[in-house]
Amino acid sequence: MQRFQQYIDGVFEDGSARFDSLDPATGDVWASMPEAREEDVDRAVKAAEKALWSGAWPAMTATARGKLLYRLADLVQANAPTLAELETQDTGKIIRETSAQIAYVADYYRYYAGLTDKIEGATLAIDKADMDVWTRREPVGVVAAIVPWNSQLFLSAVKLGPALAAGCTVVVKASEDGPAPLLEFARLVHEAGFPNGVVNVITGFGPSCGSALTRHPGVAHIAFTGGPSTAAQVVRNSAESLATTSLELGGKSPFIVFADADLESAANAQVAGIFAATGQSCVAGSRLIIEASVKDRFLDLLKAKAEAIRIGSPLDMRTEVGPLCTLRQRDHIEKIVAASIEAGAKVVTGAKAVDGEGFYYLPTILDCDGVTSPSVEAELFGPVLSVMSFETEDQAVQLANDTRYGLASGVFTRNLARAHRMIRKIRAGIVWVNTYRAVSPIAPFGGYGQSGQGREGGMAAALDYTRTKTVWLRTSDDPIPDPFVMR
Numbered sequence: 001m002q003r004f005q006q007y008i009d010g011v012f013e014d015g016s017a018r019f020d021s022l023d024p025a026t027g028d029v030w031a032s033m034p035e036a037r038e039e040d041v042d043r044a045v046k047a048a049e050k051a052l053w054s055g056a057w058p059a060m061t062a063t064a065r066g067k068l069l070y071r072l073a074d075l076v077q078a079n080a081p082t083l084a085e086l087e088t089q090d091t092g093k094i095i096r097e098t099s100a101q102i103a104y105v106a107d108y109y110r111y112y113a114g115l116t117d118k119i120e121g122a123t124l125a126i127d128k129a130d131m132d133v134w135t136r137r138e139p140v141g142v143v144a145a146i147v148p149w150n151s152q153l154f155l156s157a158v159k160l161g162p163a164l165a166a167g168c169t170v171v172v173k174a175s176e177d178g179p180a181p182l183l184e185f186a187r188l189v190h191e192a193g194f195p196n197g198v199v200n201v202i203t204g205f206g207p208s209c210g211s212a213l214t215r216h217p218g219v220a221h222i223a224f225t226g227g228p229s230t231a232a233q234v235v236r237n238s239a240e241s242l243a244t245t246s247l248e249l250g251g252k253s254p255f256i257v258f259a260d261a262d263l264e265s266a267a268n269a270q271v272a273g274i275f276a277a278t279g280q281s282c283v284a285g286s287r288l289i290i291e292a293s294v295k296d297r298f299l300d301l302l303k304a305k306a307e308a309i310r311i312g313s314p315l316d317m318r319t320e321v322g323p324l325c326t327l328r329q330r331d332h333i334e335k336i337v338a339a340s341i342e343a344g345a346k347v348v349t350g351a352k353a354v355d356g357e358g359f360y361y362l363p364t365i366l367d368c369d370g371v372t373s374p375s376v377e378a379e380l381f382g383p384v385l386s387v388m389s390f391e392t393e394d395q396a397v398q399l400a401n402d403t404r405y406g407l408a409s410g411v412f413t414r415n416l417a418r419a420h421r422m423i424r425k426i427r428a429g430i431v432w433v434n435t436y437r438a439v440s441p442i443a444p445f446g447g448y449g450q451s452g453q454g455r456e457g458g459m460a461a462a463l464d465y466t467r468t469k470t471v472w473l474r475t476s477d478d479p480i481p482d483p484f485v486m487r
């Protein structure tokens with residue numbers, strides 16, 4: 001059995017307690033993990049506070065910080081096969097996806113490495129003749145980075161990259177489900193040569209570890225990815241410290257197909273949108289909104305593709321859909337699918353767990369036309385697609401926006417003017433036109449409504465990890481005039 005350690009103040013240690021991690025493909029225990037409790041969290045935050053104000057990190061030039069981030073990116077790339085295998089082993093995410101995604105994680109660190117010396121203040125054309133006034137961008141402070149189980153390396157890179165570029169120090173809390181890749185990543189941080197305490201990596205349970213971290217008075221900013229109800233708890237926890245928050249939450253993203261679209265291409269994109277990553281993706285295009293005249297043709301195409309998907313061991317490069325990360329997750333999906341069928345949704349394909357060991361669930365399509373189906377409203381975070389049809393463009397918009405979420409969306413049409421109208425009317429942080437599930441470190445990412453607030457990716461994300469200091473320098477040698485009048 002493999003044994004992992006937490007990383008606090010540059011030291012690898014066992015943690016206050018231990019817990020077992022299950023292999024989602026078999027349901028068997030495969031590793032022992034360190035459980036951080038309140039005392040560990042406190043030490044991690046204090047180490048990050050110390051590293052923020054003293055020692056090598058605050059004295060380092062932005063260029064030198066950038067070099068450290070470049071080194072980390074190179075190490076992530078060199079160790080991609082090990083990291084990918086650990087993520088697959090611990091979360092069930094297929095090796096085909098983790099291998100590709102981790103190479104891309106290195107690019108995120110490279111992007112932010114290149115931004116470190118481009119975070120600039122400004123000189124102000126101030127309305128007073130005897131003053132020079134400028135602003136400095138300073139690190140916001142200690143950042144708590146909290147990620148869910150899916151894509152822990154990726155979701156932490158979009159927080160750590162800009163936070164370190166801005167000069168912050170970080171405590172990363174890996175999800176208790178599948179923390180192995182992040183705990184291993186800490187070894188690369190160490191090898192890259194970051195000063196002790198700049199990056200600390202812990203894992204543990206939400207109500208104890210996550211809660212202690214988000215209530216800690218030493219934390220200045222909480223960068224959170226997870227579900228909306230946990231996010232509300234995190235915001236409540238931060239009420240005393242007044243830490244700022246950025247929240248990347250769930251979604252119920254519409255995938256809209258017009259009759260004039262390239263249906264074969266749209267069907268492939270829909271497979272990517274709902275069955276890739278076994279549907280455990282915040283941007284999953286889980287609501288297919290299809291023009292009625294092509295509904296039957298499109299569903300035939302999709303059904304054939306869904307039933308041809310290779311389900312198997314996530315460690316096999318040929319596998320396309322692996323297990324869900326936890327049994328709890330599969331139970332949640334089974335419950336909502338059963339309630340949806342009960343409400344009148346028709347099963348096009350799937351709708352059951354795969355017999356045998358592991359937490360597998362069949363790629364599922366539910367026809368929800370004319371039905372109030374729970375699967376249309378709730379985020380399932382699994383390979384389940386709900387289908388609705390429309391006759392007019394206005395109906396398509398109405399269906400697309402009929403959700404409390406607003407993370408991503410897809411529009412498939414060859415009509416340029418219509419594509420532009422849809423882009424304006426859809427309430428979501430991302431609109432993909434004739435494509436789906438494309439990401440880049442250069443492009444902002446984030447949601448409307450219950451999908452969160454703040455944006456990850458791009459230059460703006462690095463600025464979000466800074467605060468502005470305004471400097472006033474008087475250039476006159478004359479004595480200060482009337483001290484009772486504000487100048």
Ligand code: NDP
Pocket residue numbers: 146147148149150155173174175176177204205206207209210211214225226227228230231233234248249250251281282283379381407447451452
């Ligand atoms: P949760 O909200 O349950 O957990 C997210 C993280 O918060 C985990 O590390 C969890 O720890 C931790 N946590 C739990 N309770 C607390 C607490 N009281 N205080 C502080 N931290 C806590 O999310 P899920 O695990 O269910 O993840 C799936 C969700 O994440 C989905 O809604 C999905 O859409 C969303 N997501 C959003 C993305 C985006 O970029 N918008 C990307 C990926 C996922 P632990 O796991 O140890 O309990």
